[in-house]
Amino acid sequence: MMRLQGRTALVSGAGGPMGRTVAELFAREGASLILTDISGSRLDESVAAITPLLRAGARVTAQRADVTQAGEAAAVVAAGRAAIGHVDIVVNIVGGIKAKVLFEPMVTMTEQRWDATFALNTKGILHLTKLLAPIMVERQYGKIVNISSINFAGEMGNADYGAAKAAVASLTRTMAIEFAPHVNVNCIAPGTIRTSVLQRMPADELAFYAAKPLLKRLGEPADVANACLFLASDEASYITGEILAVSGGIWPAL
Structure with missing residues (x-):
């Protein structure tokens, strides 16, 4: 049986490699999908890729x-609600670093970069949760999956991103408490995943991050998508407020 048959999932950041892979997997598992991305062209490409994967009735x-x-x-x-109906699942993919330079010492980091990184990683979760969680609570069913990062444990040159992803982890726990007992809220903390951001990384840095995990490789978007599917399915019905590291063995902890 398909694990998301009859469910509707909203996926933010669905135009990027991670969001698109999540949406594709959810489609294969029977879900209807509400997709959004800041890039209209990337979003169109995702819709074109996902449409042939939809199951009957989705x-x-x-x-x-x-x-x-x-x-x-x-x-x-x-x-999305007008086109499809109620939302059962939300996967908050939107996040990252907008700055042209990935790594910046904290003492030289601008306040503008700090604010922009926090907004990018937390405000989408805030807005979508305020809109959809009350309905999930009322319907007594919902799954929310947030994307943090192993960098929430602290990372040189990423003070803004690490702190913002720690905020996502904390938000996840608060949401799980506030929306219990009928809404499951969990968080994935990926390691270095092979997405578009890696195109800005020099080869020596890429090799460093590939060698860092116990499994000695970079993560793939599918690794994160598989974890999202588990947490969004009823197989994870007794799991809430958790942080699942998808990091090749790197353990994030403050």
Whole structure:
């Protein structure tokens, strides 16, 4: 039996490698999908890739948006619910670092970069949760999966990103407490995953991060997608408030 048959999942950041892979896997498992991304062209590509994977009776709808903006997040939810109906699952993929330079010492980091990184990694979760969690609580069913990072344990040159991802981990626990007992809220903490951000990384740094995990390789978007599927399914019905490291053996801990 397909694990998400009859469910509807909203996936933010669905135009990127990780979000698209999550959406593709969910489609194969029977879900209907509400997709959003800040890039309209990337979103169109995801819809084209996902549509042939949909199972009988499942549908996909998409709307370009910056979910860190409350109004745009609300428009996505309204359009998605109008097209498909209630939302059972939310996967908050949006996050990362917008700065051109990935690594910046804290003492030279601008306040603008700090604020931008926190907004990118936390505001989409805030807006979508405020819109959808009350409905999930009322319906007594819901699965929310947030994406943190093993960098929440602290990482040289990534003070902003590490702190923002620690905020995501903390938010996950608070959400799990506030929306219990009917909504499961969990968090994935990936290691270095082979996504578009790695294109900005020099070869020697890439080799360093590939050698760091116990499993001696970079993660793939599918590694994260498989964990998302488990946490979004009823197989994880007795799991909430947890942080699942998908990191090749690197253990994040403050």
